Amino acid sequence: MTFKIGLLGLGTVGTGTAQILLDSSGRNPLLHEIEIHRVGVRSLDKPRSVALPPEIITTDLEAIVTDPEIDIIVELLGGLEPARSLILQAIAHGKHIVTANKAVISRYGAEIFTAAEEAGVYVLLEAAVGGGIPVIQALKQSLGANRIRSITGIVNGTTNYILTRMQTEGGDFEDILADAQKLGYAEADPTADVDGLDAGDKIAILASLAFAGRIKLEEVHCEGIRQVSAVDIAYAQKLGFTIKLLAVAKREETLLEAESIDSEMLQVRVHPTLVPQTHPLASINGVYNAILVEGEPLGQVMFFGPGAGSGATASAVVSDIMNIAAVLKTAGESHRLNPLLSCIHQHYCAIAPISELISRFYVRFLTKDLAGVIGYLGTCFGKHNVSLESIVQIGLRNNVAEIVVVTHNVREGNFREALAEIRQLEAIDSIPSILRVL
Amino acid sequence: MTFKIGLLGLGTVGTGTAQILLDSSGRNPLLHEIEIHRVGVRSLDKPRSVALPPEIITTDLEAIVTDPEIDIIVELLGGLEPARSLILQAIAHGKHIVTANKAVISRYGAEIFTAAEEAGVYVLLEAAVGGGIPVIQALKQSLGANRIRSITGIVNGTTNYILTRMQTEGGDFEDILADAQKLGYAEADPTADVDGLDAGDKIAILASLAFAGRIKLEEVHCEGIRQVSAVDIAYAQKLGFTIKLLAVAKREETLLEAESIDSEMLQVRVHPTLVPQTHPLASINGVYNAILVEGEPLGQVMFFGPGAGSGATASAVVSDIMNIAAVLKTAGESHRLNPLLSCIHQHYCAIAPISELISRFYVRFLTKDLAGVIGYLGTCFGKHNVSLESIVQIGLRNNVAEIVVVTHNVREGNFREALAEIRQLEAIDSIPSILRVL
Numbered sequence: 001m002t003f004k005i006g007l008l009g010l011g012t013v014g015t016g017t018a019q020i021l022l023d024s025s026g027r028n029p030l031l032h033e034i035e036i037h038r039v040g041v042r043s044l045d046k047p048r049s050v051a052l053p054p055e056i057i058t059t060d061l062e063a064i065v066t067d068p069e070i071d072i073i074v075e076l077l078g079g080l081e082p083a084r085s086l087i088l089q090a091i092a093h094g095k096h097i098v099t100a101n102k103a104v105i106s107r108y109g110a111e112i113f114t115a116a117e118e119a120g121v122y123v124l125l126e127a128a129v130g131g132g133i134p135v136i137q138a139l140k141q142s143l144g145a146n147r148i149r150s151i152t153g154i155v156n157g158t159t160n161y162i163l164t165r166m167q168t169e170g171g172d173f174e175d176i177l178a179d180a181q182k183l184g185y186a187e188a189d190p191t192a193d194v195d196g197l198d199a200g201d202k203i204a205i206l207a208s209l210a211f212a213g214r215i216k217l218e219e220v221h222c223e224g225i226r227q228v229s230a231v232d233i234a235y236a237q238k239l240g241f242t243i244k245l246l247a248v249a250k251r252e253e254t255l256l257e258a259e260s261i262d263s264e265m266l267q268v269r270v271h272p273t274l275v276p277q278t279h280p281l282a283s284i285n286g287v288y289n290a291i292l293v294e295g296e297p298l299g300q301v302m303f304f305g306p307g308a309g310s311g312a313t314a315s316a317v318v319s320d321i322m323n324i325a326a327v328l329k330t331a332g333e334s335h336r337l338n339p340l341l342s343c344i345h346q347h348y349c350a351i352a353p354i355s356e357l358i359s360r361f362y363v364r365f366l367t368k369d370l371a372g373v374i375g376y377l378g379t380c381f382g383k384h385n386v387s388l389e390s391i392v393q394i395g396l397r398n399n400v401a402e403i404v405v406v407t408h409n410v411r412e413g414n415f416r417e418a419l420a421e422i423r424q425l426e427a428i429d430s431i432p433s434i435l436r437v438l
Numbered sequence: 439m440t441f442k443i444g445l446l447g448l449g450t451v452g453t454g455t456a457q458i459l460l461d462s463s464g465r466n467p468l469l470h471e472i473e474i475h476r477v478g479v480r481s482l483d484k485p486r487s488v489a490l491p492p493e494i495i496t497t498d499l500e501a502i503v504t505d506p507e508i509d510i511i512v513e514l515l516g517g518l519e520p521a522r523s524l525i526l527q528a529i530a531h532g533k534h535i536v537t538a539n540k541a542v543i544s545r546y547g548a549e550i551f552t553a554a555e556e557a558g559v560y561v562l563l564e565a566a567v568g569g570g571i572p573v574i575q576a577l578k579q580s581l582g583a584n585r586i587r588s589i590t591g592i593v594n595g596t597t598n599y600i601l602t603r604m605q606t607e608g609g610d611f612e613d614i615l616a617d618a619q620k621l622g623y624a625e626a627d628p629t630a631d632v633d634g635l636d637a638g639d640k641i642a643i644l645a646s647l648a649f650a651g652r653i654k655l656e657e658v659h660c661e662g663i664r665q666v667s668a669v670d671i672a673y674a675q676k677l678g679f680t681i682k683l684l685a686v687a688k689r690e691e692t693l694l695e696a697e698s699i700d701s702e703m704l705q706v707r708v709h710p711t712l713v714p715q716t717h718p719l720a721s722i723n724g725v726y727n728a729i730l731v732e733g734e735p736l737g738q739v740m741f742f743g744p745g746a747g748s749g750a751t752a753s754a755v756v757s758d759i760m761n762i763a764a765v766l767k768t769a770g771e772s773h774r775l776n777p778l779l780s781c782i783h784q785h786y787c788a789i790a791p792i793s794e795l796i797s798r799f800y801v802r803f804l805t806k807d808l809a810g811v812i813g814y815l816g817t818c819f820g821k822h823n824v825s826l827e828s829i830v831q832i833g834l835r836n837n838v839a840e841i842v843v844v845t846h847n848v849r850e851g852n853f854r855e856a857l858a859e860i861r862q863l864e865a866i867d868s869i870p871s872i873l874r875v876l
Contacts, residue, residue, distance in 0.1 A: 297749025
């Protein structure tokens with residue numbers, strides 16, 4: 001049996017994918033049955049580091065997704081369009097889909113999976129989260145016996161690289177971002193990474209799989225790392241914490257007994273977080289990704305590996321192609337979808353409003369009048385039911401004192417109300433950092 | 439569709455498995471289609487912590503594996519017999535098998551998989567290695583695009599618990615073993631764990647999957663942790679290392695240019711190892727397991743989680759049951775085996791003789807005549823082409839000096855010859871520890 005694939009995109013991941021498929025000895029023998037039938041690119045003139053017969057390369061992407069000979073479309077274009085339209089068109093033509101496109105899946109997953117279900121085709125996306133780390137298949141298959149309680153991940157390599165360097169070198173965000181851009185670890189427009197949006201796309205996808213429902217991306221709360229400063233990292237370290245950009249999805253067990261909150265509600269959020277140095281995620285450094293899954297009766301498992309890069313991501317792409325080929329071989333003509341590989345949930349998960357979440361917070365204030373302010377902070381937080389663990393002055397510069405407050409577990413709404421009131425105080429110069437504590 | 443399972447064994451893991459299946463809300467909906475049809479136990483009188491209808495429990499295990507209504511036999515008896523015979527009998531009756539039995543699979547895998555191939559049934563064994571960590575499915579499916587270079591794992595929780603306590607408390611092996619036995623972390627007869635045999639079974643299974651060939655268990659080199667002492671742990675720590683019992687399977691890339699060694703040969707071995715403190719495996723503590731897989735083009739991925747326990751192991755058992763049920767649903771009547779889930783390799787992997795391996799070694803000597811001995815050690819190792827990194831006196835007790843030698847990468851055969859010669863020297867009292875360095 002031979003399975004013919006149409007490859008859309010021949011950038012880093014596309015090239016890595018083609019390289020694996022063209023050099024299959026020593027890999028799973030199923031790869032011998034997979035053939036690159038056509039490759040779609042934007043420009044034919046670009047030099048390529050993979051030797052493909054020129055006659056199979058085309059700029060006519062539509063001709064690929066409608067080609068009756070092709071079984072599987074591998075979408076590695078990135079971006080929203082034309083990726084979304086081509087995926088939908090391919091599905092309408094009965095093609096199975098393998099994609100690494102987290103942006104398309106997190107935004108248009110509902111549309112794409114509904115179409116795939118109707119057409120009886122698979123849409124696999126192992127490469128969309130965690131690069132070569134096989135976390136998607138684990139959530140779909142190996143961990144399926146569990147009630148998942150939470151997923152906590154470092155899923156953006158760029159921000160983890162920046163935070164790791166800030167931690168080891170003591171530098172500030174802007175300088176290290178600039179250097180990361182020079183070195184190719186951050187893009188010229190770093191918004192999607194540093195503002196937590198890429199991590200938001202990824203946790204939406206993971207949450208959808210773990211909790212078997214659709215997630216509205218606009219309900220995912222995203223904060224990035226721009227506000228994290230060298231001062232925060234140094235002080236967090238003194239307190240026994242490392243600052244990481246965490247993507248979190250969990251069932252609402254930590255909510256206060258708020259009557260309005262359904263216990264089946266989810267939290268789905270991305271934010272810089274103080275992680276205890278003994279926590280397994282605290283030691284994940286550089287561009288590596290790690291995803292910690294907690295379930296019943298499993299307990300905790302963690303997956304760790306390269307979250308990006310040509311080879312790692314291509315490894316995930318090709319594993320999806322193989323999975324589809326293997327299932328097609330098994331199914332023969334009957335073509336019933338494997339319920340563990342297809343995506344059939346129709347409902348949307350209810351996401352708890354961020355104001356109802358319970359967290360510990362770390363806040364750094366700059367203030368002009370130290371003596372009065374510490375008392376005022378204590379009183380004001382107390383008034384709003386925000387119980388404090390500590391208020392400490394950590395620095396004094398140009399007559400401005402730095403004060404760090406760490407709270408106990410408090411309701412976010414109360415905490416925000418207290419902060420709003422505190423901001424009114426003349427003596428408060430600014431509140432440069434508000435971070436959560438794991 | 440309903441899939442009927444016959445459960446053999448209702449110990450810790452069997453009970454955990456039944457609990458998941460009887461309480462399936464909030465888990466994957468496929469579980470609703472799985473029914474515990476019969477349960478085989480050794481004694482009907484034992485009190486059970488899971489509520490099963492008494493009429494489905496029997497001591498007649500053969501009646502279960504031959505029951506025409508049963509689709510999947512879940513073997514959780516442990517031990518070699520009657521587990522092996524029952525598995526073979528079930529296969530002969532066309533049942534699919536799910537097992538957690540590493541001892542049976544590592545010894546009788548060839549016989550069992552050949553029979554399964556002939557009968558057209560699956561034998562899945564996620565729970566046999568790493569408890570709830572989904573490493574088996576990753577090797578079979580998600581990482582299949584890679585050429586695997588190496589697998590390095592902490593796969594025995596008992597020894598990792600003992601080594602972790604030796605590290606944190608500074609205690610000696612025998613005392614902590616006795617305490618671990620009292621606490622239930624080590625068995626009354628701890629041989630399989632502390633002599634590395636359990637880890638040997640597991641690395642044989644992992645190597646077989648990663649390198650797509652059968653492994654003769656007797657060719658797996660196993661050393662346990664009995665010889666590891668508090669002195670070694672303390673000195674290793676000073677050198678920047680943590681001592682772990684590692685199970686290693688890798689392609690022979692580190693061999694010297696020995697003409698007799700095929701580059702496709704494997705190393706498969708278990709031994710206490712000095713692991714650099716910065717290595718991801720160094721921080722895996724207590725009863726946790728971790729498995730690091732290195733492949734091309736993937737790079738490194740690590741899986742971390744509970745390596746044993748009722749819930750974690752049952753999670754893996756049930757995921758295998760679900761996988762089979764899902765594939766059966768997809769396949770309908772056609773019943774062709776999924777090539778990624780079945781095991782079809784017939785050949786045996788060639789295992790390199792341990793004498794040809796290249797490693798760094800740590801050796802601790804007790805000697806009576808310090809001055810002469812250090813020179814002699816240097817000369818003797820040199821004569822056998824064993825290049826040394828350091829010779830250091832680390833202690834002196836009752837007129838006996840402790841000397842630690844750390845070598846560069848050397849051929850194990852040469853190293854052993856040098857040691858044999860050194861042992862002859864009158865001044866050498868004993869050689870209490872020989873450990874490898876990662």
